Each structure stands twice: as C-alpha cells, then as structure tokens.
Amino acid sequence: MRKSDSEQLKRILSEELAQSDDVEDREMKSGELTARLLYIKTLCDPQKVQRFVIVPFWDLQNREQYENFLLSFPGSQRGDRVDAITEKLLQGFLAVFLGDELILFEATLNNNSNTKEANVETAVQGPQDAYTEKIETNLNLVRARYQTPTLRVEMFVIGTISKTKIALLYDQDLVNPKQLEDLRKRLQNIRIEVLQAAGQLEKLIEHRTIRLFPTMMITERPDRTVHNLANGKLVLLTDKALYALIVPTIFSDFFSAMDDMYMQNMVGRFLQTLRYIGLVLTLIMPSLYIIITSFNPEFVRVQLTFSIASSRAAVPYPSYLEVIFMLLMMEFLTEASIRLPRAIGPTATTVGGLILGQAATQAGLVSDIMIIIISVVAISNFVIPVNAMSFAIRVCKYPLVLLSTLFGFFGLIVGLMGLVFYLSSHRTFEVPYVKMFRKERKP
Amino acid sequence: MRENRYFFYLVILNMLTNVVMFVPHVLLENRFGSGMMSAVVAVPVSMALLIVFTKQIQKVEGFTLSKMLQATFPTWIRVPFLVLLSAVWMTAGAMSVVVYTEMTRRFLSPETSSLMILTILLLLVIGVSYLESDLVMYGVEVLFIFVVPVIVFLLGKALFSKSMNWLEVSDIATHLWSLPDLKSVGAATFLFSGFVNMAIFGRHFPSRLKPLHYWMLGVMGLSVILTSFLIPIGFLGSFSVERYAFPWMSTADSMRMEFFFIERVVGPFLLLYLILSTLCTIVTWHVGCQLIDSLFSTPRKMRRVIILAVFSLSAVGMQKFLLNEHLMYRFTSNWLVIRLAAEFLLIASVVYGVRRWKKSS
Known part of the structure; x- marks a missing residue:
C-alpha cells in the first residue's frame, strides 16, 4: 500500500x-x-x-x-x-x-453468556436476547445487530450524584436532524441528582406536566431497538438500567409486538387487529354494563336485557357501585400479584380469584355477568403488548365509567371521542401521535 | 389517493351529516314537486363549484384563504368578508349540535336536560377545535374510519330491507320533471359543501384531484342524496312521511337487526350520528375560528379558545331561541340557502383572487 x-x-x-x-x-x-x-x-x-x-x-x-x-x-x-x-x-x-x-x-467480544432471556416482552419465535444492566454489553448487542458505519453513538453523563452514562444511538443517514438536535438539547438540559431507570429518563425528557400516555417506548429487546434504528428513530441506552428508550414513538407502535414481524403477514395483521379489539373492549365493557342496566335497557335485545336483569336481581345497590367495586378489586389483585414476592404471589391470586369469582356472586353482592365482564376487561387489557400503554389504558376506563354513570350512552360516546382527540392532540418530537395509514420503512 | 383522502373525509362528513341538517326535510316537503329535480340538479351545480374551487387552490402552492385575501383585497372588504364567512361556518356547526341535542333528548336520554347535553358537547368541541389543523384532522380520521363503514352498512341494510316499499319510491321518482326551486337546491347542495373546509385544511393537506376522483365524488353525492331523500319515503310512505319530526330517526327505528345483540337500529344510528354531527361541528368551528384568528398577524391558542367560547355562547343562544324542531327547521332551511350564496361568493372571490395573486407575484 x-x-x-x-x-x-x-x-x-x-x-x-x-x-x-x-x-x-x-x-x-x-x-x-x-x-x-x-x-x-x-x-x-x-x-x-x-x-x-x-x-x-x-x-x-x-x-x-x-x-x-x-x-x-x-x-x-x-x-x-x-x-x-x-x-x-x-x-x-x-x-x-x-x-x-x-x-x-x-478481537470480537461475544456476549452470549452474559445476556438473559427477555421476560417482559416475550416473543414466541424470535430472538430471545434481552438487555443487561451494563451499557457496554447493551451497545455490543446493538452494534452486533446493526453493522453499518452510519450508526452513531454519543455518550452523555447525567445525574450529579449517580453519574449515569447514557448512550444516544441513531443512524446518521436515516435520522431526522431536527429531532436529533432537539433530543440532544433536552438531554443537556436535564438537571437531576440520581438517575436510575429508563422511565425516569423519559419523564425528564418530556416537558408536559400531566402525562398519561407514553410517548417513548421502553424496551428490553435489542431486536426492537434495531428495527426502530433502521426506521430512523433515536435510541437511548441507560447504564445500569436494563431498558432502552426509543424516541419518538407513536400510539400504534405500542400495539405491535416483535412477533408480528416474524410471522406471516396476515397472521401479524390478525394479531394487531385482536389487540385493538381488546383495547375497545377493555375501555367500554364496564361502561356498557352500567348503561344497559341503568340507562338504556331497551338498547339491546329483550332476551339479553332479561338475562342481565335476572342475574342482577339479588344485587342490592345501583350498577355503578357494583362496577367500581369490582374494577377496584381487580386492580388490587393485579397490583398485589405484581409487587408480592414470587413465593406468595400465587396465593394472593388464588384467594382473590376464588373470593371474587364465587363467593361474591353467591353472596348476592355482584351479578354473574359482572364477573364475566370484569374478566373480559382484565384479560383484554393484558393483550396490549407494551406494558406502559397497557397501564395507561387501565387508567382510561375510569373517566369513561364516570361519564357513563352520569350521562349514559351519550356520556360514553362523548368520552370516547374525547379520548381519541386527547390522543391525537399529542405530538412527540414534531411527530403526530395518532396518524393512520402511516408508511413504515421496511428494514 | 394517499394524500387526497383527507379531502374525501371532509366532503363525506358533510354528505353524511345532511340528515341532521334538515336536508331530507326540505326535499321531503317538496316531494310532489321540485324535490326530486332539485336533488338531481344539485349534483352538477355543486360539483361545478367544487371543481372550480379545487382547481383554483391547486394553482397556488400552500394556499390559504386569508393569505390570498390579504394579497388581493383591501382591508375594508377582507375583514367583513372573513367575519361573514366564519359566521356562516359557525352557524353550520352550531345547528349541527343544536339539532342533534334535540334528537338525543327525544330518542336517547329524555331525562337529561338539553342544556346539559349541549354544554358537554360544546366543551368537547372547544377542547378540540382550537388545536392545529393537522391534529384535528388525525382525530377526525380515526373516528371517521370507525363510523363510516357502520353507517354504510346500515344504509345498505335499509336499501335491501323488506319493509322498504319501492312502489312509493318510484311514485316520487316520477315527479322528476318539474322545475327545481331555490330552497331545495340550497338544501341539496349542502351535501357537497364540505370542500370549502379546504380553505383552512388545504394548507396541511394539499390535494391533487384527478378526473376519476371528481367522478367518484359526484356518484357518491348523488347516491347519498337519493338515499337520504328516498329511503324515508320507502319506509314511511310517500304521504305520511311529512308527519314525522325526524323522518330519518323514525326510519331507523323501523329497522330491526335479527342476528345481533342489539335489535333496534335506531340505537346505533343515534350514537353514530352523535359522532358524525360532533365531528361536523369540530371541523366547521375549527375553520371558523382559524379564519378569525387569521385576521391577526400571529396565531394564538388562547385567542382561538375565546373565539370558540363566543361561538358556543351563540349556540346556546340559538338553542334558547329555537325552541322546537319546527323553528329549527325553518331557520336551518333558510340558512342553507344563505350558505349556498356565501359559497358562490367565496368561490368568486377565490377565482378572482387567485388570478390577481398569480399576476402580481
């Protein structure tokens, strides 16, 4: 040479x-x-x-x-x-x-022995690697999957006490330079003593005071990260925090699991449709129950009205109390089983499930149909694949219950419209949060 | 089609809300005279307006009505003209919620007071309409995609229903050969007037329409106007149709779903129209408040909210003033004619303005 x-x-x-x-x-x-x-x-x-x-x-x-x-x-x-x-x-x-x-x-470094399997966002058929708590390992996991010279890594240190290392990753050719500049500026402006989790970082980057819906995705999967990098998004890795943040993320991203991409396209579509149906069910089922028992029983066909009324015959209080009582019990059960140590968790769910399912109806405190509705609500809530969104949706049904308690069907529909427009009024990094028929680059 | 779809949403939204805006009532009143002909004549008239308007705004990159007026008209014309236009838009939105409130009180929740219903709807509208145009549109799109297929299904169900008496319909259809009158044409052209919303939405969603799109719109409009005019006649009878306060609600109530857990069609019909008429108000008031906001040099969120609050107050006043559906009907049918005139005026100004603007720049 x-x-x-x-x-x-x-x-x-x-x-x-x-x-x-x-x-x-x-x-x-x-x-x-x-x-x-x-x-x-x-x-x-x-x-x-x-x-x-x-x-x-x-x-x-x-x-x-x-x-x-x-x-x-x-x-x-x-x-x-x-x-x-x-x-x-x-x-x-x-x-x-x-x-x-x-x-x-x-001098290739192989991290296979260090990584764990993904257990928050599981995939049936797909890579099982998850991030670890060490940023170097995580960078290695991403670098190994994204082998282009255009991938840039910028390091930041945030936290006056914790001195947490943050890595900002993006593809030089695909990224939107305005978003990049904006995010850099926001990172530099962060003033905090201790930074320990990706979710905390998300809160610091966002400016809004009232926040319900996540506008950044927290993921533990390197394959999701790489897919998003290839779509021109920005990724933040936090040291000692296991999760990566993907910026900007919009509403529909929270309804896609990585599995959708690995399966046949029709199957993937079907699964996504299922999740949206689950979303609608978990939002409206409790409100519908209140409306049909207390406001417009003539709405549904007569046989159904009768069977609801007969199953509710023993219940001594109005339907909205029944719904709120059961919804709260379900939330308690979910919360308890998440926070309890692994050894006690199953006990709580068994006891709770038995008492709520069987004893409550036999005691005439809630109707049978209410139990079915509550389980539909709980299960269809868990269909949403990304945890942050699933939690936000959990919160959303209470305003709807309130509105339908006060105004019946009218309240429910107005509440749903309000929800749609509340979502569509968001912008994250200049990207509209809700936009249908948006094209995604195929990686 | 990808970018043109927003244009279609706006037009179809207006087409479907015609039921709330008393359009079928006006036509049904003249069903033995000018009704049929007016419905048919309205299509070429409003398609001509639509084509002229869209062609003109396509000529200018990033067209906005206020910018064009600013460039070509003196202030003493521009300001009253914009205020007048936004008043027409405001009335459209206000009528749509006021009439829907009356329907809802009658069919859905008779115990709730109409002022309460109206207030809740207006709060929602204020909370949405002040947003930026594209954000409003994305929300409209989501609801639209949910609602329209069901409406189309219900209309199709009505068409193929056994209770639909085609003899009555064909009787009315024989009255085609009579002169159209202004009131009916004014009502029937309302179906297409969604395109004027492009005066504001056009900046964020420029459309490039091809002849095929115009044909699609024309055929769609004709079929919607004929269904909304003729289906009540088929269900309720050519003579007795005029005895109903809301013929479309009664028509929906005479349909039945055999294989669903909801039996009476009127329920979903009302809820879908709740969404549609609220969307109509959101869109028209958004345009109205943006027009007034554009009179000032810098757009402000707070100012738009105040404008919308004024709109809302006038909607409440309208509800107090128009006590029952007869008064509402009389008011709306006159307003529909004024709207047609305003539309002509708008398009004339656009044709003139765009030509001068192009020449000067």
Whole structure:
C-alpha cells in the first residue's frame, strides 16, 4: 500500500467512524516504532486487545516482529479496501496501522453468556436476547445487530450524584436532524441528582406536566431497538438500567409486538387487529354494563336485557357501585400479584380469584355477568403488548365509567371521542401521535 | 389517493351529516314537486363549484384563504368578508349540535336536560377545535374510519330491507320533471359543501384531484342524496312521511337487526350520528375560528379558545331561541340557502383572487 493511500484510508476511516463516542482511535509510540489503533470499543474484547495487541507492542520493539506476531493469529489479515475494512471493524476487528501497512486483528467480544432471556416482552419465535444492566454489553448487542458505519453513538453523563452514562444511538443517514438536535438539547438540559431507570429518563425528557400516555417506548429487546434504528428513530441506552428508550414513538407502535414481524403477514395483521379489539373492549365493557342496566335497557335485545336483569336481581345497590367495586378489586389483585414476592404471589391470586369469582356472586353482592365482564376487561387489557400503554389504558376506563354513570350512552360516546382527540392532540418530537395509514420503512 | 383522502373525509362528513341538517326535510316537503329535480340538479351545480374551487387552490402552492385575501383585497372588504364567512361556518356547526341535542333528548336520554347535553358537547368541541389543523384532522380520521363503514352498512341494510316499499319510491321518482326551486337546491347542495373546509385544511393537506376522483365524488353525492331523500319515503310512505319530526330517526327505528345483540337500529344510528354531527361541528368551528384568528398577524391558542367560547355562547343562544324542531327547521332551511350564496361568493372571490395573486407575484 502506498503512503498516500494509507493516509487517505486513515482519514476516511476516522471520518466514517470516529464520530461515535465508542470508537477508539489511539496512537502508540515507542522509540522508532509507531502504531495506531482504530476499533469500536463496544465490539472488541478489552482483554484480547490488551494482551495481544498493546502489551506485545511494548515487548517486541521491532516492526517486522510485531507485524508477524499480529498476523500469526487466526482471523488476522492485511486490509487495503476501505469498505472491506469498515465491515471488519463493525464485526469487532481491530485496525492496526503500522506505517503504511494495515493489519486487521480479530478481537470480537461475544456476549452470549452474559445476556438473559427477555421476560417482559416475550416473543414466541424470535430472538430471545434481552438487555443487561451494563451499557457496554447493551451497545455490543446493538452494534452486533446493526453493522453499518452510519450508526452513531454519543455518550452523555447525567445525574450529579449517580453519574449515569447514557448512550444516544441513531443512524446518521436515516435520522431526522431536527429531532436529533432537539433530543440532544433536552438531554443537556436535564438537571437531576440520581438517575436510575429508563422511565425516569423519559419523564425528564418530556416537558408536559400531566402525562398519561407514553410517548417513548421502553424496551428490553435489542431486536426492537434495531428495527426502530433502521426506521430512523433515536435510541437511548441507560447504564445500569436494563431498558432502552426509543424516541419518538407513536400510539400504534405500542400495539405491535416483535412477533408480528416474524410471522406471516396476515397472521401479524390478525394479531394487531385482536389487540385493538381488546383495547375497545377493555375501555367500554364496564361502561356498557352500567348503561344497559341503568340507562338504556331497551338498547339491546329483550332476551339479553332479561338475562342481565335476572342475574342482577339479588344485587342490592345501583350498577355503578357494583362496577367500581369490582374494577377496584381487580386492580388490587393485579397490583398485589405484581409487587408480592414470587413465593406468595400465587396465593394472593388464588384467594382473590376464588373470593371474587364465587363467593361474591353467591353472596348476592355482584351479578354473574359482572364477573364475566370484569374478566373480559382484565384479560383484554393484558393483550396490549407494551406494558406502559397497557397501564395507561387501565387508567382510561375510569373517566369513561364516570361519564357513563352520569350521562349514559351519550356520556360514553362523548368520552370516547374525547379520548381519541386527547390522543391525537399529542405530538412527540414534531411527530403526530395518532396518524393512520402511516408508511413504515421496511428494514 | 394517499394524500387526497383527507379531502374525501371532509366532503363525506358533510354528505353524511345532511340528515341532521334538515336536508331530507326540505326535499321531503317538496316531494310532489321540485324535490326530486332539485336533488338531481344539485349534483352538477355543486360539483361545478367544487371543481372550480379545487382547481383554483391547486394553482397556488400552500394556499390559504386569508393569505390570498390579504394579497388581493383591501382591508375594508377582507375583514367583513372573513367575519361573514366564519359566521356562516359557525352557524353550520352550531345547528349541527343544536339539532342533534334535540334528537338525543327525544330518542336517547329524555331525562337529561338539553342544556346539559349541549354544554358537554360544546366543551368537547372547544377542547378540540382550537388545536392545529393537522391534529384535528388525525382525530377526525380515526373516528371517521370507525363510523363510516357502520353507517354504510346500515344504509345498505335499509336499501335491501323488506319493509322498504319501492312502489312509493318510484311514485316520487316520477315527479322528476318539474322545475327545481331555490330552497331545495340550497338544501341539496349542502351535501357537497364540505370542500370549502379546504380553505383552512388545504394548507396541511394539499390535494391533487384527478378526473376519476371528481367522478367518484359526484356518484357518491348523488347516491347519498337519493338515499337520504328516498329511503324515508320507502319506509314511511310517500304521504305520511311529512308527519314525522325526524323522518330519518323514525326510519331507523323501523329497522330491526335479527342476528345481533342489539335489535333496534335506531340505537346505533343515534350514537353514530352523535359522532358524525360532533365531528361536523369540530371541523366547521375549527375553520371558523382559524379564519378569525387569521385576521391577526400571529396565531394564538388562547385567542382561538375565546373565539370558540363566543361561538358556543351563540349556540346556546340559538338553542334558547329555537325552541322546537319546527323553528329549527325553518331557520336551518333558510340558512342553507344563505350558505349556498356565501359559497358562490367565496368561490368568486377565490377565482378572482387567485388570478390577481398569480399576476402580481
């Protein structure tokens, strides 16, 4: 390789890659001998780099010897073409410039033994890796799945006490520069002492005071992250926090599981439709019960009205009390089973389920149909795949219950319209939160 | 179609709310005279207006009515003209909620006071209409996608229902050959007048309509106007149809769903029209308040809210003033004619303004 070539190569490589904060560009000099190392820290094993590249450089002191030493490892090779070298670097190779020569040394870090299986967002058929609590490992997981030189990593430190490391990832070619600038500014403006979770970071980035619906997705799946990066979104990784934040996220993103993408497209569509049906059911079922028993019993066919009325015959108070009582019991049960230690959890659900399901109806405190409705509400709420959204929807049904208690069907419909427009009035990073028929880039 | 769909939403929204705006009433009143002909004549008339308007605004990149008026008309014409236009728009939205309130009190929740119903609807409308145009539109789109298929299903159900008496319909259809009158044409052209909302929405959702789209709109409009005119006749009889206060509600109430857990069609029909008429009010008031807001140099959220509050007060006043559906009917049918005139005026000003604007720039 000629000298000018090698200079050009160095420049191109450092221009292409060095804008990311996890790229290491280091020069070593000992006597006559100089070497320059260029590699992506998160993809390379620091042990290997130290033992086989840096230490021998000081021991051998002779260029030819050192070169032969490096080339003697399996996987090592001489590089000359820029694109081939970039590709190798993105696979976890180390570029060692020795004068005009360039040697690629394999130092790939494999994190397979460190990662755990995803257990919050599970997938039936798909990658099972989840993020860990270490940001370096997480960066490695993303880098390994997104091998382009346009992927940029910027590091921030947030928290005056916790000094939490935050990595901002994006694809240089696909990202919307305005959003990027906006997010950078918001990150720089954060003033906090202790930052410990991705959700906390989300709250700090958002400006609104009243927040119900999530506008950023918290995910533990590297494959979801990579998919979103390929769609031009921004990703924030937080050190010691297990989860990644995807910015900006809109309403419909919360209704897609990664499985949808891995299945046949019709199956994926079907599953998404199911989730929206679940959304509608969990929102309106309690209100419908109140309306049909107390406001407009003539609305449904006579047989149904009779069967509801007969199952409610023993219940001594108005329907809205019944609904609120049962909804609250269901929320208590859900909360209790989430926060309890694993060993006690099943006991709580069994006791609660038995008492609510059987004893309450036999005692004439609630009707049988109410029990069915409550279980429909609970189950269809869990159909929503992303937790943050599922929790927001849980909150949403109470205003609807209130409105239908006061105004019947009219209140319910007005409440639903209000909900739709409340959602559509959001913008996250200049992206409208609700927009139908939006095209997504195929990765 | 991807970008033109917003234009279609606006037009179809108006087409479907005609039932609330007493359009079938006006036509039914003249069913043995000019009704049929007026319904048919309204299609070419309003399609001509629609085509001229859309062609003109397509000529200018990022067209807004206020910008055009500012560039081509002196202030003493521009300000009263915009105020007049927004008053017409305001009345459209106000009538749609006031009439719907009356319907709801009669058919859905007779115990709730109409002022309460109106207040809740108005609060929702104020809370939505002041938003930016694109955000309003995205919400409208979601509800629209839910509502319209069901409405189309119900209309189809009515068409193929056994209770539909086609003999009565064909009787009315023979009255085609009579001169149309202004009132009926004014009513029937309301179906298409959704396109004027593009004066505001056009900036965020520019449409590029092709001849096929115009044909689609024309056919759709003709079929909607004929269904909303003729189906009540088929169900209620050509003579007795005029005895109903809300012929469409009674028509819906005479339909039955055999295989669903809701039996009477009137229930879902009312709820769907609750959504449609509220959407109509949201859209028209959004346009109305944006027009007034555009008189000032910088747009302000707070100002739009105040404008909408004034609109709401006048809607409440209208409800106090128009006590029953007869008064509402008389008021609305006259307003429909005024609206047609205002539409002509608007389009004339757009044609003139766009030409001068292009010449000057």
